[in-house]
Amino acid sequence: MPNKKSLHIESSGQLCVYCGACVGVCPLNCIYLDETRITFDERICTRCEICVKACPVGAIEIG
Amino acid sequence: MVQDLKTDVLVIGAGPAGSMTAKWAAKAGARVLMIEKRQEIGSPVRCGEGMSKDWLNEVGIAPSTRWINVEVEGARIFSPSEKVLEINERHAGNEVGYVVERDAFDKQLAIDAGNAGAEILLKTAATGVIKEGGKVVGVRAKQFGEPFEIRAPVTIGADGFESQVGRWAGIPTNLALRDMDSCLQYRMTNVDCDVRYCDFYLGKVAPGGYVWIFPKADGLANVGIGVQLSQIKGMAEARQYLDAWIAKHPAYSKGKKIDVVGGGVSISPPLKQTVTDGLMLVGDAARMIDPLTGGGIANGCIAGKICGDVAARAAAAGTPSKEFFQQYEKGWRVRLEEKLYRNWLAKEKLCSLSDETFDKVVDALQGVKLEKLTVHNILKAVRDKYPEITKEFEAFI
Numbered sequence: 001m002p003n004k005k006s007l008h009i010e011s012s013g014q015l016c017v018y019c020g021a022c023v024g025v026c027p028l029n030c031i032y033l034d035e036t037r038i039t040f041d042e043r044i045c046t047r048c049e050i051c052v053k054a055c056p057v058g059a060i061e062i063g
Numbered sequence: 064m065v066q067d068l069k070t071d072v073l074v075i076g077a078g079p080a081g082s083m084t085a086k087w088a089a090k091a092g093a094r095v096l097m098i099e100k101r102q103e104i105g106s107p108v109r110c111g112e113g114m115s116k117d118w119l120n121e122v123g124i125a126p127s128t129r130w131i132n133v134e135v136e137g138a139r140i141f142s143p144s145e146k147v148l149e150i151n152e153r154h155a156g157n158e159v160g161y162v163v164e165r166d167a168f169d170k171q172l173a174i175d176a177g178n179a180g181a182e183i184l185l186k187t188a189a190t191g192v193i194k195e196g197g198k199v200v201g202v203r204a205k206q207f208g209e210p211f212e213i214r215a216p217v218t219i220g221a222d223g224f225e226s227q228v229g230r231w232a233g234i235p236t237n238l239a240l241r242d243m244d245s246c247l248q249y250r251m252t253n254v255d256c257d258v259r260y261c262d263f264y265l266g267k268v269a270p271g272g273y274v275w276i277f278p279k280a281d282g283l284a285n286v287g288i289g290v291q292l293s294q295i296k297g298m299a300e301a302r303q304y305l306d307a308w309i310a311k312h313p314a315y316s317k318g319k320k321i322d323v324v325g326g327g328v329s330i331s332p333p334l335k336q337t338v339t340d341g342l343m344l345v346g347d348a349a350r351m352i353d354p355l356t357g358g359g360i361a362n363g364c365i366a367g368k369i370c371g372d373v374a375a376r377a378a379a380a381g382t383p384s385k386e387f388f389q390q391y392e393k394g395w396r397v398r399l400e401e402k403l404y405r406n407w408l409a410k411e412k413l414c415s416l417s418d419e420t421f422d423k424v425v426d427a428l429q430g431v432k433l434e435k436l437t438v439h440n441i442l443k444a445v446r447d448k449y450p451e452i453t454k455e456f457e458a459f460i
Contacts, residue, residue, distance in 0.1 A: 021245055024225035058302065
């Protein structure tokens with residue numbers, strides 16, 4: 001995927017509180033919450049960064 | 064291997080709306096299966112735990128000390144300069160009520176559903192809907208990680224704020240940035256809270272939302288914040304705003320955190336559509352959260368009762384169609400939509416007020432003996448004291 005910024009969701013628990021705010025706000029429905037693991041579909045994600053804003057604790061970074 | 068299952072009514076999610084739907088569908092005679100992805104219903108808590116109480120009887124919930132921490136007398140609204148507007152229960156139209164132990168509350172509702180005859184599966188997550196001929200006929204699911212299918216003529220998406228069931232089925236539930244708050248809360252002990260009141264701090268301390276203090280006992284309170292996504296610029300702003308607010312309030316900065324809760328809350332106008340062939344959405348998944356207060360339990364339970372009844376009748380009649388489900392679509396709207404829309408408008412107006420205007424409105428209301436807290440009475444009080452700002456509200460009325 002050329003020129004796509006990298007997206008990182010810190011879901012090991014250092015920051016993430018597994019609240020699902022990112023899941024609910026993702027316009028493409030490509031983030032998944034599985035109790036204590038959050039994953040997203042690299043192919044679908046457009047790096048719109050809405051989840052970055054939605055995360056109350058700053059666990060999602062786009063660089 | 065987990066065996067594939069069949070049922071009449073399949074409920075995805077065992078929160079209050081899901082349990083309420085499952086209970087009333089089971090009471091109406093349907094075979095009901097409710098699935099929950101977590102290992103424990105109600106936990107971890109993702110809620111401020113403040114709740115009104117005038118609706119409990121309507122949906123058949125008996126108040127119990129097992130899940131009520133505190134019964135408050137009223138709410139206090141703090142303007143940006145911290146002028147206080149006290150709203151007692153009568154004025155608030157019973158909007159205020161209990162601070163609850165949400166995990167115990169959710170478990171009680173699941174117990175009610177189970178006792179009414181609903182089956183419950185834990186550690187069972189839906190991974191997609193099964194569609195045949197354009198109709199939802201069940202879900203693909205995983206139990207303890209093992210894939211299987213559950214088929215049902217009626218599927219209910221009660222999967223909360225992060226709902227995927229509706230979107231899998233093709234019901235648009237996406238939120239605009241302005242229609243969502245990012246929330247964070249600490250449960251704090253050793254604080255000076257007042258167990259008689261739920262407190263709300265508005266203005267720039269929480270852009271597009273508010274800071275709440277919901278007392279759980281003497282010295283123990285949920286201290287939380289919601290901020291509107293359209294007003295957020297960077298990362299972790301909910302936490303930064305909340306930490307900044309606590310730092311400025313000695314009654315709370317001396318407290319000790321014993322819990323942290325995050326979450327998203329929709330503050331949108333009601334959805335245009337909450338049903339499709341074979342599927343109904345209920346609760347937070349259907350964006351039924353009150354956009355002014357951010358409260359979702361009451362609306363989810365009220366809609367859940369209607370949903371469960373319609374689900375059972377659709378299953379019995381073999382007519383799980385979008386047309387039949389209009390009974391639910393219309394039923395919940397008659398009961399809830401006008402207020403949801405009115406509160407959405409009020410929220411939009413509140414978000415647009417400057418801190419100065421907000422201070423004036425609250426100041427104007429102080430010392431005024433309001434018989435009832437209506438928009439008309441508020442405007443009259445404001446007009447008497449600050450005629451220059453009344454214009455801001457004319458369009459709103």
